[in-house]
Amino acid sequence: MASPAPFAKMNGLGNNIIVADMRGRTDRVLPAAAVALAADPATGFDQIMAIHDPRTPGTDHYVVILNSDGSTAQACGNGMRCVVQALAAETGRNSFTFETVAGILNADQHGNGLISVDMGLPRFGWQDIPLAEEFRDTRMIELQIGPIDAPVLHSPSVASMGNPHAIFWVDQDVWSYELEKFGPMLENHPIFPERANITIAQVTASDAMTIRTWERGAGLTGACGSAACAAAVSAARTRRTGRSVAVTVPAGGSLTVEWRDNDHVIMTGPAEWEWSGTFDPATGQWQRDAEDAA
Numbered sequence: 001m002a003s004p005a006p007f008a009k010m011n012g013l014g015n016n017i018i019v020a021d022m023r024g025r026t027d028r029v030l031p032a033a034a035v036a037l038a039a040d041p042a043t044g045f046d047q048i049m050a051i052h053d054p055r056t057p058g059t060d061h062y063v064v065i066l067n068s069d070g071s072t073a074q075a076c077g078n079g080m081r082c083v084v085q086a087l088a089a090e091t092g093r094n095s096f097t098f099e100t101v102a103g104i105l106n107a108d109q110h111g112n113g114l115i116s117v118d119m120g121l122p123r124f125g126w127q128d129i130p131l132a133e134e135f136r137d138t139r140m141i142e143l144q145i146g147p148i149d150a151p152v153l154h155s156p157s158v159a160s161m162g163n164p165h166a167i168f169w170v171d172q173d174v175w176s177y178e179l180e181k182f183g184p185m186l187e188n189h190p191i192f193p194e195r196a197n198i199t200i201a202q203v204t205a206s207d208a209m210t211i212r213t214w215e216r217g218a219g220l221t222g223a224c225g226s227a228a229c230a231a232a233v234s235a236a237r238t239r240r241t242g243r244s245v246a247v248t249v250p251a252g253g254s255l256t257v258e259w260r261d262n263d264h265v266i267m268t269g270p271a272e273w274e275w276s277g278t279f280d281p282a283t284g285q286w287q288r289d290a291e292d293a294a
C-alpha cells in the first residue's frame with residue numbers, strides 16, 4: 001500500500017472537488033482510486049485536483065486533473081480555485097502559477113476571498129476542440145437532438161478551453177430540458193473524438209446567462225467553470241452578450257467571466273473547504289482527519 005496522501009474535500013460553487021496533496025511524491029492518483037472515491041457517498045466528487053511538485057522553472061506546482069470516471073481532464077476552472085484556496089490558506093500567498101497538461105496558468109486570491117483564474121485563450125478551430133470533421137459556421141449545424149423538423153437542441157457553439165465544450169443556446173428555462181437524457185448521447189457523439197462537455201445556456205441579458213452542464217467523465221454537476229468560460233466566449237463571439245458576463249450555475253450563485261482584449265479568459269468565483277483526510281492514491285482507501293471528525 002502506498003503511503004497516505006493528505007486531501008481536502010472542497011467545492012467551487014457546488015462543483016465537488018477533492019484537492020490531493022501529492023507534493024514530494026513520485027506516484028500519481030490512479031484512475032482506480034478516483035473511481036473508488038467517487039463511488040463512496042462521503043467522498044463523491046466531480047474532479048480530483050492532484051497538486052504535484054513543479055515540472056517547469058517559474059511555476060509553483062504541476063496539477064493533474066481527474067474526472068470521477070478516472071479519465072484525465074485538461075482544464076477545471078472550479079477545481080483550480082479550490083487549489084488556490086487550499087494553498088493560500090497554507091502559505092499566506094495569494095498569487096500562484098500552475099502547470100497542467102494544457103499549459104501554464106496564473107491564479108490569484110483577492111482580498112474579498114474570491115479567486116480569479118486565467119483560463120488562457122479559447123480556441124475555436126475544429127482540430128483544436130477536437131471535432132471529427134470540419135464545420136463551416138461558428139455553430140455546428142449538423143448536431144441536433146429531437147425531431148428533425150422541430151429539434152429540442154440544435155446548432156451548438158463549440159469551443160476549447162483546453163478541454164472540449166459544446167454549448168446549446170436555448171430560449172426557455174435551462175431546467176426544462178432533459179440534460180440527463182441528452183447529455184450522455186451528446187458527450188459520446190462520434191463528432192467528438194475525445195468526447196465533450198455539454199452545456200445548455202440561456203442568455204438573460206447582455207451581461208448575464210444561466211447554464212447547466214453535463215460534464216465529460218463526471219455527468220451533471222453543480223457548476224463547471226470551464227463550461228462557464230466556453231459559454232461566455234461563445235456568447236460574445238456570436239453577439240449574444242458583451243465580453244464580461246455573470247454566469248449562473250445549477251448549484252446557484254454565479255461566476256464572473258471576462259474575455260479580455262488580450263484574448264485571455266478570466267474566471268472569478270468562490271471556493272470552499274469542507275473537511276480534510278488522508279487517502280491511498282493507488283486504491284482510494286481514505287480516512288477523515290480526527291480534528292474535524294464529528
Ligand SMILES: N[C@H](CCC[C@H](N)C(=O)O)C(=O)O
Binds near residue numbers: 163197225
Ligand atoms: N468542473 C470543471 C470541468 C472539468 C472538465 C471535465 N469534465 C473534462 O473536460 O473532462 C470546471 O470547473 O471547469
